[in-house]
Amino acid sequence: MTALAGSVPRMMRPTLAQNYPRSGFPLEVSTPLGQGRVNQLGGVFINGRPLPNHIRHKIVEMAHHGIRPCVISRQLRVSHGCVSKILCRYQETGSIRPGAIGGSKPKQGTTPDVERRIEEYKRENPVSSISRIMRTKFGGKGEEEEEEDEIEKKELEDSERRAKHSIEGILGDRYRTHILSFAVQLSI
DNA sequence: GTCGTTACGGTTGAC
DNA sequence: GCGTCAACCGTAACG
Numbered sequence: 001m002t003a004l005a006g007s008v009p010r011m012m013r014p015t016l017a018q019n020y021p022r023s024g025f026p027l028e029v030s031t032p033l034g035q036g037r038v039n040q041l042g043g044v045f046i047n048g049r050p051l052p053n054h055i056r057h058k059i060v061e062m063a064h065h066g067i068r069p070c071v072i073s074r075q076l077r078v079s080h081g082c083v084s085k086i087l088c089r090y091q092e093t094g095s096i097r098p099g100a101i102g103g104s105k106p107k108q109g110t111t112p113d114v115e116r117r118i119e120e121y122k123r124e125n126p127v128s129s130i131s132r133i134m135r136t137k138f139g140g141k142g143e144e145e146e147e148e149d150e151i152e153k154k155e156l157e158d159s160e161r162r163a164k165h166s167i168e169g170i171l172g173d174r175y176r177t178h179i180l181s182f183a184v185q186l187s188i
Numbered sequence: 189g190t191c192g193t194t195a196c197g198g199t200t201g202a203c
Numbered sequence: 204g205c206g207t208c209a210a211c212c213g214t215a216a217c218g
Contacts, residue, residue, distance in 0.1 A: 078214095081193080081216090102210065
């Protein structure tokens with residue numbers, strides 16, 4: 001028994017489930033956004049899911065105003081690791097959006113060929129239709145905001161869909177409204 | 189006290 | 204329709 005708590009190797013650390021035997025986390029909260037959990041700072045999060053867009057916005061905005069990450073972390077009740085990660089990504093990519101979760105890698109091998117074909121088509125058909133199609137399909141300049149709106153909309157739809165299949169959905173809209181206002185309060 | 193990093197459990201979505 | 208797997212998520216903890 002010589003190993004002190006501070007010297008326990010990472011791999012020997014007790015698992016979350018061991019730390020919090022009931023649920024793996026200190027507290028579970030049912031919200032319209034799914035099975036929320038409460039972190040050490042008292043913030044609500046959904047394990048495995050990205051933070052809501054407005055929280056991410058707030059993190060970047062506060063950092064922009066020169067507020068230190070530790071303060072942001074405490075104020076928004078988001079772990080500092082997460083704040084750090086989001087700010088790093090924002091610096092690197094200029095985007096606050098989470099990466100694409102799930103799915104498989106796009107098929108490789110065909111990409112250069114496809115690109116070459118497109119170039120050929122463009123040369124042969126100098127009409128703007130191809131470019132237009134490409135813009136429509138893959139997006140273009142200044143559509144970040146549109147995409148964010150799109151994501152917000154999707155999140156809302158998702159939460160509504162989940163709510164319909166959760167206890168609050170079953171219990172009805174009045175209960176849901178309570179939960180919603182609770183969630184808004186928690187998210188400041 | 190602050191911050192970068194990383195192991196971990198969990199979710200998601202293409203294949 | 205279902206299972207697999209890789210990529211991502213945020214938290215918690217270490218240094």
